[in-house]
Amino acid sequence: MPLTVTPVACLSDNYAWLLRAADGRLAVCDPGEADPVIAAAEALGGRIDTILLTHHHGDHVAGVADLVKRHGCKVVGAAADQQRLPHLDLAVKPGDSFDLFGLAVEVLASDGHTRGHIAFHLPESAILLCGDTLFSLGCGRLLEGTAAEMFDSLAALAALPPETLVCCGHEYTESNARFALSIDPDNGALKARAAEVARQRAEGKPTLPTTIGEECDTNPFLRAGDVATLARIRAAKDNFR
DSSP states (O other): OOOEEEEETTTTTTTEEEOOTTTOEEEEESSSSSHHHHHHHHHHHHHHHHEEOSSSHEEETTHHHHHHHHHHHHEEGGGGGGTTTOSSEEETTOOEEEEEETEEEEEEESSSSSSSSSEEETTTTTEEEEEEEEEEEEEOSSSSSSSHHHHHHHHHHHTOTTOEEESSSSSHHHHHHHHHHHOOTTTTHHHHHHHHHHHHHTTTTOOOOOHHHHHHHOOTTTTTTSSSHHHHHHHHHHHOO
8 A cells, every 4th residue: 555645844844754654654754853753653653663864954854863762763865975864774875766664665866955865756655755856836955966966856856757746845835936936927827826825824734745747837947948047047046035
């Protein structure tokens, strides 16, 4: 049976992603804070078996030590970045596949925001755990990587099946929508998405997960046709107020 995925709000605007198997086993991706994840797991009557890490930033890994201490979790992350990650029980690289609760997890290269950033694709569950590479209506800042690396990373994600759930690391959608409309003001799908996002946030609801299909229709970074365009849009976003 496929996994279900639920966002767990952490810190000021982060999401950890709680994965639940049909038999109740749990995993979490990018726990920036332990207590909300522990509370969410306890509400489901389970314990965290596995932690998946997309990259090394503290707001994605700060909860790992407490979760490992409390639940004895196995930690999975990028071999290329393991010197900056908590201790890994399984170091993986792009192109690898590993088992999670009897289902395959594909490891995707996802450089751009940081070097060594990876994403996790669970094809049988139509789930993408993409950290800070792809956001709804946006993408991550180029803190360590290049526009060319980000372009390649986003192209690989855009090629996933359109129904794939996009589970990213931050609740940035409302501000991303304002910028996206400044770039693509005549996009009807984008205008509808922006209105939906405004309603969701007014009701205190998460705007995530979204889907690959929806992002391909509305996200200016996925719609950039070449590296130069993506670089220009990313620079504009960095200075957008």
